[in-house]
Amino acid sequence: MGEVGRSVPRIDAEGKVTGRTAYVDDLDFAGSLHGAVARSPRPHVRLPDVPRRIALEVPGVVAVLTAADIPGRNRVPVVFDDAPALAAEGDACRFAGEGFALVAATSRKAALAAAHRLEEWLRTHGKALPALLDPRAAMGPDAARVNPNLAVAEAEALGRRNVLSYHRVRKGDVEAGFRDSDVVVEGEYRTSWQEHAYIEPQGMIAVPDADGGVTVHGSMQCPFYIQKALHSVLGQPMARCRVVQAATGGGFGGKEDAPSFPAVHAALLARATLRPVRLVLSREDDIVSMTKRHPGIIRIRYGAKRDGTLVACAVDYVLNAGAWSTLSPVVLWRGTMHATGPYRIPHVKVDAFAVATHTVPNGAYRGFGQPQVQFANESLVDELAERLGMDPMELRRKNALRLGDPTPTGHVLKESVGFSDVLYAAARESDWLRRKNAASPRVYDEPSRGPSGRIPRGERLYGIGCSALHYGVGLGAAGKRIDRAGAFLQVDADGSVQIAVGTTEMGQGHNTVLAQIAAEELGTATERVTVLPIDTSRVPDSGPTVASRSTVMSGGAVRDAARKVRAAIHEGIGRRWNLPAEALGVETGWVFAKTDPARRVSFEEAVLWAAEDRAHLAAQGFFLAPDSTWDAKTGLGDAYYVYSWSANVAEVAVDVRTGEVEVLRFVSVHDIGRAVNPQQAEGQIQGGVVQGIGYALYEDLVAKDGVFERPNFSGFIIPTALDVPPITPIIVEHPYAAGPFGAKGLGEPPLIGAAPAIANAIRDAVGVRLREIPMTPERVLRAIEERRAAAAPAPRPAGTAA
């Protein structure tokens, strides 16, 4: 057996279990100062000239900077170029948490105290301005302009104001389609912020160098984004802006573009003081100021024939972008491309808007615009099934995309469509038919997993629900301009291997998977491969570590480099054995003659032969994403080069007295082309499902007047060890030819389908349809009580209080 497809233990596991792995706050640079950021306490406030003196007077403070001190441009470029690195004096802060001054001090305590003094000054001295917090209000005809640097013209945005990005799909004729339908269902759905809650807060250390440049070490997913931001803000050539990733304690998209802000803040302080500056955010600052999943409002409508054939779908999708656009245009785009679900639908109309408000800029989070809209469409598909009297799994199966079908954007699928296998596996593993059709109501009297240990009697009802989705792997047509990746590979004299890539490990198993791919290609063991720290000085811009793209993109680049070095090694063997290089095969640890496998040499000895020949045992690799196309006017095209396919089944017990929902079991099935490391793939599925369960039931970031009320883990509840059900991850493999050894992408799909599956299960259990998440006990209980009241209204005697 080769290396790919084997559950090789993670190559970085030993460092992590011994505590030796160095995250940014574990690094130490001699002479470091501590940095802090003074942040606006209000969502919209005029910023007068900052009285630096009150910060400088704190003992230990060495420097205080504002936007006026920025040597380059006061802009952190992401997709567009509208976000300032710091709010500018004479202008305003546009979200609670926006940075307006930087402090460097000899101790963390002093830096934070000084920043706090400036925040108190702004709280008492900054004129509060009207804040637009609700995207619907911001889109209205008289709404003031939130973002001074960017706006889609009203005429283009269907008359709506404060739109930072607009996308559409127009296929067929939806009005005709709805007229043609036997049944039409519609609904409005709402989702809220989701905080990534990576256990390691954001942090950067900037080290100034002798010639005006800087090296930044830190917690990140996208070193090249940071390099671009440093170049913009410092005004230094990119070659002098070096970025090195430290071990990163979780990202999930929250460390895609957001780290550029602490990076440029630390770099500005480092350049001003000519000392290394450490800027590690507190948990509260991180939650308040860093990007989140966009809150969404989705209005959606499906039309179908009596037999369940989908005819038309119309979607109006609004995302609350926050004050600056950052990644909103591409989050919106992915949502637009997937808005109607993984089904054959001849008539499609989607209008999607990213709307500016005076709230924290939102950005990437695992799923990237799909979880919001798929909560809506997969819930509505179930409502349609009910109206039709059809089983919801059967309705999905009937309309499921197959090889040769066009997607909702007209993309005819030519390979790697494992959707029906995925649906079948989900139904079979969850015993769907039997459980769905068991007599109702189904009382569930097993004890709850929670710590109370209470044994309920007749208070909990069982339900089962499903969801399905497709996921376009990679950046898609919207991101194809940056969809390339580089790699470097070197075989050392003892046969050990070094590889460098431009995408990053953040826990998903990236380094291990790439080591396996390199090992498989060369014919050595994964344990012999070392992945170097990710460093912008080692490989060219390889794009971001997002969109479940790294296995395909960096895997492709690593294979490219490995093939070149393998050719150099095999050339020497071929000469010695008088065989062409094509006649040689590899397996783990060996090179052999294909027609006579007993004739073989160990990889290490082959490397010695190559060294004797002074062969060049190092190479660069490069991989371009396969093509994709998209027309912005019609919204049609081959939007992604390949899709992954997923189906989920959730079983729940709903406590009808308290509204609490316990997930009893979760089955999550994914066609990922090829599992390079099955154990790590299972871990990704389970981890994504649990984040999805949190999104569905617990995670509620509450803001009052534009300020988050409890920006910490007791205010934002994420699932604990006591909350997780048994999760059955199932991998289906319909290989993708251009992916490394057939692999597609997996990081995001497991989160996307959890919330609608749970909402559908709750409906099955207690007959209520929740259209807003999180489905907290209060919301579930209110829905249960409303249903009870509607079902049996008692006439009130005159004079009784309401």
Next chain:
Amino acid sequence: MKRPARRPARPKRRAAAPSVPAEIEAASRSGPTFRRFAPVEVSLSLNGRTVSARVDPSRTLLDFLRCDCGLTGTKEGCGKGECGACTVLMDGKPVNACLVMAVQAEGAEIVTIEGLADRWCEHRGADAGRLHPIQRGFIEGGGTQCGICTPGFLLAAVALLERTPDPTEAEIAKAFEGNLCRCTGYRKIFESVRRAVEIAKAVR
């Protein structure tokens, strides 16, 4: 106050001096803003060795371990006892080091992630291996992804296994109720603990 190495750049625009609220003005005139406490002697057993130091009484055990002792294996995830990333053993019990003051560790036996392998060897003899079974369990069981929560989970697991060598899943989950993980979904953490139990049994 130390003279800064380089003066901060002057603002590009000249503006009128900003007015500052009176109370901040007064405080800044009255001198240093921090009251310095007299350092306190503290002596404790740290990973099997006696350590003595003088610490500010406001120093947390977490900062003492990470910054004063150079033991960065214990992590800070929230600074207020909500995530468990800073879990260490204090006299055999799991505690959040961010909520323990360094002076409270006087006379206590503290074990951090750096001390786990030695702790196991003490219990089992010198040739029991370089890694504690819980560490091997997490490697083989896939219980670590980004790894930032891992030290906290390992210490909590050791506290459990030293009391209950063969725990049920419910006991494992309960032992971890104070440790948050965002990557794994916890399932492989449970499997890793069971793997550790098997490894420990095999060593007997």
